[in-house]
Amino acid sequence: xxxLLYTLPLLLLTGCLIEGKxxxxxxxxxxxxxxxxxxxxxxxxxxxxxxxxDVLIVGETDVDTHxxxxxxxxTTNPSDIRLAAHNHSIYRLGRFSYDSxxxxxxLFAFDLLKVDWQYSxxxxxxxxxxxxxxxxxxxxxxxSRYDSKTLWKVNPNAKNQDEFLIKEIDLSAYASASTGVPFxxxxxxxxxxxxxxxxxxxxxxxxxxxxxxxxxxxxSDTIVDTDTTTSGTQVIDxxxxxxxxxxxxxxxxxxxxxxxxxxxxxxxxxxxxxxVKLNPTxxxxxxxxxxxxxxNAPYGxxxxxxxxxxxxxxxxxxxxxxxxxxxxxxxxTTAIEIxxxxxxxxxxxxxxxxxxxxxxxxxxxxxxxxxxxxxxxPQSALVTDFIETDLNPTQIxxxx
Numbered sequence: 001x002x003x004l005l006y007t008l009p010l011l012l013l014t015g016c017l018i019e020g021k022x023x024x025x026x027x028x029x030x031x032x033x034x035x036x037x038x039x040x041x042x043x044x045x046x047x048x049x050x051x052x053x054d055v056l057i058v059g060e061t062d063v064d065t066h067x068x069x070x071x072x073x074x075t076t077n078p079s080d081i082r083l084a085a086h087n088h089s090i091y092r093l094g095r096f097s098y099d100s101x102x103x104x105x106x107l108f109a110f111d112l113l114k115v116d117w118q119y120s121x122x123x124x125x126x127x128x129x130x131x132x133x134x135x136x137x138x139x140x141x142x143x144s145r146y147d148s149k150t151l152w153k154v155n156p157n158a159k160n161q162d163e164f165l166i167k168e169i170d171l172s173a174y175a176s177a178s179t180g181v182p183f184x185x186x187x188x189x190x191x192x193x194x195x196x197x198x199x200x201x202x203x204x205x206x207x208x209x210x211x212x213x214x215x216x217x218x219x220s221d222t223i224v225d226t227d228t229t230t231s232g233t234q235v236i237d238x239x240x241x242x243x244x245x246x247x248x249x250x251x252x253x254x255x256x257x258x259x260x261x262x263x264x265x266x267x268x269x270x271x272x273x274x275x276v277k278l279n280p281t282x283x284x285x286x287x288x289x290x291x292x293x294x295x296n297a298p299y300g301x302x303x304x305x306x307x308x309x310x311x312x313x314x315x316x317x318x319x320x321x322x323x324x325x326x327x328x329x330x331x332x333t334t335a336i337e338i339x340x341x342x343x344x345x346x347x348x349x350x351x352x353x354x355x356x357x358x359x360x361x362x363x364x365x366x367x368x369x370x371x372x373x374x375x376x377x378p379q380s381a382l383v384t385d386f387i388e389t390d391l392n393p394t395q396i397x398x399x400x
C-alpha cells in the first residue's frame with residue numbers, strides 16, 4: 001500500500017480564526033491527489049512532547065484505499081485536543097486551558113477543507129476541559145465539559161458566540177463529594193436519548209468510586225429515571241471505575257474502564273476496570289471482561305474497546321509502553337492476544353470500520369518504529385497494513 005500524502009505548511013488556527021465568530025473563511029485546497037476522496041476515519045494526533053496537535057483524515061481515493069491527509073491543522077494552540085464528527089464535519093475540542101470548539105467542514109466534492117467557526121465553551125467556569133460533542137440535528141448539539149458541573153446544549157450553526165450556548169444541564173448531583181464535579185466524558189446519542197459517561201474521580205484523581213452513566217431525554221433535556229423501582233431519579237451505576245469511551249454496535253453500548261490505574265501510591269483498587277456491556281433499552285449492565293486482581297491481571301489495565309460482529313476487541317496496558325491487543329470471540333470466555341509485531345507497543349485507541357480493525361500506535365524512538373495505524377483483519381487476526389503518521393495518533397473516529 002502506498003501512503004498518499006499531500007502536506008501543506010503548518011496552519012496555526014489561532015492566527016487564522018477569531019474566536020467567537022463564524023465564517024472565518026479559512027479554506028484549504030487538499031489538491032488533485034485527493035480527487036473523489038471518501039473519508040472513512042478521522043484521528044487526533046500529538047507530538048511526543050504534546051506541544052503540537054493535528055487532525056488527520058484517512059479515506060479512499062481512486063488510487064489508494066487508505067490515503068492520508070495530515071499536516072493541515074497542526075498547531076501548538078490548542079495542543080491538547082479531542083475530536084468529534086457528524087456527517088462531513090469534524091469538531092476539534094481544545095481541552096484543558098484551551099476550552100474551545102472548532103468546526104472543520106470536509107468539502108471533498110470541491111477538494112476543500114474549511115474551518116467554519118471556533119467558539120469558547122468555558123462560560124463562567126475556571127476550566128471546562130471539553131471532552132466530547134454530539135450533534136442531534138442542524139440546530140442542536142451537546143458538549144460534555146470534564147471539569148464542569150454542567151453539560152452544554154449548543155447550536156452548531158450559530159453565527160456568533162452569543163448564539164452558541166442554548167442552555168446548561170446541571171449534573172452536579174452525581175459529582176464526587178471531594179471535587180464537586182462528575183467528570184462528564186464520552187457521549188452517545190441513541191434515538192432521542194443521550195448517554196453520558198460520568199467518570200467520578202476524587203480530588204487526587206483516584207478512582208475511589210464506580211463510574212456512572214446518566215441518560216438525558218433530548219426532547220425535554222431532563223434526566224431519565226433508569227430504575228423506576230427505586231425512589232428518586234436513578235442513573236446507571238457501572239460495575240467498574242474510571243470508565244472510558246463508548247462503543248455502540250447498533251444494539252448495545254460497550255465501555256472500557258482502566259480502574260485505579262494511575263494511583264501509584266496504593267494499588268488496592270488498581271484492577272477495578274474491565275469491559276462493560278450496557279443495554280440502552282432496559283439499562284441493564286454486564287461485565288464482559290474482568291481486568292483481574294493484583295495477583296492475576298492477564299490483560300493489565302483495560303484502556304479501549306471496539307466490537308465487530310459480536311467479537312470484543314480491547315487493549316490492555318501491562319506497563320507504560322507495553323500495551324497489547326486482545327479479542328474475546330463471541331461465545332468464548334477467554335480472550336486471545338493479537339500480535340501487532342515484534343517488540344512492545346504504546347497503543348492509544350482501537351476502532352472498527354467495515355471489515356478492518358484499526359489500532360493506533362505511538363512512535364518508538366528506541367526501536368526506530370514509526371507512529372501510525374495498524375490495520376488488522378478480524379477473521380485472521382493478522383496485521384495486513386500500516387499507515388504511517390508524522391505525529392502520534394491519540395484518537396480514532398469512524399466516519400460512516
